[in-house]
Amino acid sequence: MMRVLILMGSPRLHGNTAELCRPFIEELEAGGAEVRYVTLADKDIAPCRGCYACQQVGGEYGCVQKDDMYAVVEDILRSDLIVLATPIYEWYCTAQMKNMLDRHYGLNKFYGSAEGSLWAGKKVAIIATHGYPGAYATDPFEEGIRRLCRHSRLEYAGLYSVRDTDNLASFRTAEAVEGARAFARKLLEPGRQGH
Numbered sequence: 490m491m492r493v494l495i496l497m498g499s500p501r502l503h504g505n506t507a508e509l510c511r512p513f514i515e516e517l518e519a520g521g522a523e524v525r526y527v528t529l530a531d532k533d534i535a536p537c538r539g540c541y542a543c544q545q546v547g548g549e550y551g552c553v554q555k556d557d558m559y560a561v562v563e564d565i566l567r568s569d570l571i572v573l574a575t576p577i578y579e580w581y582c583t584a585q586m587k588n589m590l591d592r593h594y595g596l597n598k599f600y601g602s603a604e605g606s607l608w609a610g611k612k613v614a615i616i617a618t619h620g621y622p623g624a625y626a627t628d629p630f631e632e633g634i635r636r637l638c639r640h641s642r643l644e645y646a647g648l649y650s651v652r653d654t655d656n657l658a659s660f661r662t663a664e665a666v667e668g669a670r671a672f673a674r675k676l677l678e679p680g681r682q683g684h
């Protein structure tokens with residue numbers, strides 16, 4: 490059974506990105522996955538302070554900021570697949586998601602006396618919504634996550650995105666919904682290689 494963690498980064502908890510996640514989650518669950526859906530905007534996750542204290546702490550996350558990121562880290566460590574679900578804001582993810590991404594630092598011990606990775610080998614996928622068309626909107630964020638995956642020895646498993654042309658209605662079309670379901674089925678395929 491695949492354990493999937495969806496981290497939803499929009500400040501609109503019932504907006505476009507949340508809407509696109511609905512059929513995606515339904516299909517994952519229909520395929521036998523255990524899904525945990527976590528919204529970031531209502532959590533207390535401070536920005537990384539760049540203190541590098543986490544890099545001296547072996548075998549555990551080790552961040553000095555004891556906020557809700559600890560619960561997210563627990564969820565990450567329990568999951569096989571992490572889905573970053575975000576609207577595109579200024580060609581990248583939202584600030585809420587960026588704070589979370591920066592705060593992953595203690596999962597990699599690459600820059601201090603501690604060594605190793607706590608999350609190597611996990612899969613990462615992206616669900617995005619955006620106002621501009623397709624790859625023009627999503628390429629910078631996707632490339633950033635691709636590089637993060639390579640750097641952290643995670644397996645990048647792909648992106649599904651839909652353009653916002655009519656607010657929520659854009660994400661309720663048969664094409665958008667079936668695309669989300671197809672993406673879920675693709676991610677559940679056994680032994681699928683990332684790209």
Ligand SMILES: Cc1cc2nc3c(=O)[nH]c(=O)nc-3n(C[C@H](O)[C@H](O)[C@H](O)COP(=O)(O)O)c2cc1C
Nearest residue numbers: 499504505506576577578579580618619620621626
């Ligand atoms: C502050 C802000 C910045 C945005 N920047 C972009 C952008 O760079 N590229 C883009 O395609 N859409 C951009 N958008 C549009 C949103 O990505 C789009 O409306 C999205 O579907 C909103 O999702 P949500 O309802 O889940 O928040 C931006 C929207 C806001 C509010």
